[in-house]
Amino acid sequence: MRTEDLIIAMAADNLSSPSIGTLIMRRFLPSIALVVLAVLVVLGPRSDLAVALTAPVTAMKYLLPLALALFAGMAVFCRARPEQRAGRLIWPIALICALAAIWLAATMAKMPATDWWPTARGQSWRFCLIAIPLIALIPLAGLIAALRKGASTAPMRSGALAGLTAGAAAAAIYALHCTEDSPLFFLCWYGLGILVVTVIGALAGRRWLRW
Amino acid sequence: MRRALQKKYPKPVSYRRVGANRQMNMSINDNPWAGLLCAAMAGDKTAYARFLHEVAPVIRGIVRAKGAGIDTSEQEDIVQNILLAIHLKRGTWRQDQPLRPWLYAIARYKIVDAFRARGRRVHLPIEDVQDVLPAPERADPFEHRDALKTIAQLDPRSAEILRRAALQGESPAETGQCLNMSEGAVRVALHRALTRLAALRTRESI
Numbered sequence: 561m562r563t564e565d566l567i568i569a570m571a572a573d574n575l576s577s578p579s580i581g582t583l584i585m586r587r588f589l590p591s592i593a594l595v596v597l598a599v600l601v602v603l604g605p606r607s608d609l610a611v612a613l614t615a616p617v618t619a620m621k622y623l624l625p626l627a628l629a630l631f632a633g634m635a636v637f638c639r640a641r642p643e644q645r646a647g648r649l650i651w652p653i654a655l656i657c658a659l660a661a662i663w664l665a666a667t668m669a670k671m672p673a674t675d676w677w678p679t680a681r682g683q684s685w686r687f688c689l690i691a692i693p694l695i696a697l698i699p700l701a702g703l704i705a706a707l708r709k710g711a712s713t714a715p716m717r718s719g720a721l722a723g724l725t726a727g728a729a730a731a732a733i734y735a736l737h738c739t740e741d742s743p744l745f746f747l748c749w750y751g752l753g754i755l756v757v758t759v760i761g762a763l764a765g766r767r768w769l770r771w
Numbered sequence: 772m773r774r775a776l777q778k779k780y781p782k783p784v785s786y787r788r789v790g791a792n793r794q795m796n797m798s799i800n801d802n803p804w805a806g807l808l809c810a811a812m813a814g815d816k817t818a819y820a821r822f823l824h825e826v827a828p829v830i831r832g833i834v835r836a837k838g839a840g841i842d843t844s845e846q847e848d849i850v851q852n853i854l855l856a857i858h859l860k861r862g863t864w865r866q867d868q869p870l871r872p873w874l875y876a877i878a879r880y881k882i883v884d885a886f887r888a889r890g891r892r893v894h895l896p897i898e899d900v901q902d903v904l905p906a907p908e909r910a911d912p913f914e915h916r917d918a919l920k921t922i923a924q925l926d927p928r929s930a931e932i933l934r935r936a937a938l939q940g941e942s943p944a945e946t947g948q949c950l951n952m953s954e955g956a957v958r959v960a961l962h963r964a965l966t967r968l969a970a971l972r973t974r975e976s977i
Contacts, residue, residue, distance in 0.1 A: 561922060570854065713879075
């Protein structure tokens with residue numbers, strides 16, 4: 561096929577292509593709504609949700625992952641355009657991770673080493689570790705599907721950021737149900753759950769976000 | 772003083788008309804291509820064809836400058852991959868942003884990809900691609916075998932619709948009449964064919 565011919569064919573194809581921002585919103589937000597609904601119906605919210613939200617330490621269970629999801633989501637947005645990089649948006653993400661790490665270290669330093677494992681494992685660490693990636697699956701799929709219309713010049717990084725967004729959002733949603741309020745518990749297992757989803761996202765990106 | 776300033780920086784002639792429309796305003800600030808692509812995305816087919824015709828030689832110039840050592844027909848393959856990417860990814864261009872950085876970023880990504888597929892590492896600073904001479908398509912009576920192969924890999928219907936649009940220059944309406952399809956169905960099929968073609972060619976080069 562000559563380039564001339566290709567141009568003629570492309571000019572004939574004027575099917576409108578919605579902007580990538582619209583697409584991400586259209587795929588990601590409904591999937592989040594769906595998953596919130598599913599968690600509330602299947603797992604049920606914790607009975608003392610209103611009280612939990614006002615306790616500073618417990619509120620961090622929601623705020624940290626939500627902030628992470630927000631900044632990672634903005635970075636995904638940026639990266640979907642070929643001429644843009646995540647740039648400065650990486651810093652707030654790094655800052656949140658650093659804060660979490662420092663908090664984890666400080667909590668551990670305050671208690672004897674023999675208490676670490678009993679506190680961290682709580683009642684439901686296995687369930688938590690399965691639930692977060694499971695909740696993240698649908699939003700992640702929606703994000704990756706939308707990003708396929710995007711043009712990230714770093715597919716794997718974009719995938720990882722998408723995973724981080726979906727994973728962090730899933731952690732905040734799971735927190736609606738989870739009653740384990742020890743920082744050691746949620747920093748460990750939420751963090752690990754989010755990390756798992758980030759890795760899945762990176763692999764999905766390598767596989768599906770090339771163009 | 773004011774008069775002197777006005778003399779030094781005369782207002783653009785079409786100031787008022789341009790100011791009325793933000794998108795046009797942007798395109799004039801940027802370059803004529805942005806105006807053409809804006810019009811194209813609003814559905815103007817002629818503007819789109821002109822845009823692609825004007826962009827192609829510049830893309831070819833970039834590929835030729837960066838891809839020395841790759842033979843001509845393969846270079847043309849890369850040019851076509853870039854044009855396809857521009858076409859399919861045009862939704863990622865924000866109309867209030869300059870067009871050229873977007874265009875060059877796509878070209879760069881595809882060129883780096885092509886080099887990677889050939890087992891060569893390439894360092895391609897983005898500033899480098901901005902000042903190359905446009906190049907015309909070289910007369911190449913032999914269609915490149917790989918390109919043909921990829922069209923043959925499309926399902927027969929897609930290939931037929933693509934050939935009719937590309938080689939015979941048929942409009943979707945005409946194709947629809949010949950193949951007994953609605954015009955809308957032809958449009959969708961043509962879009963899918965181009966998407967599929969781009970995917971096949973990308974996979975081939977990875």
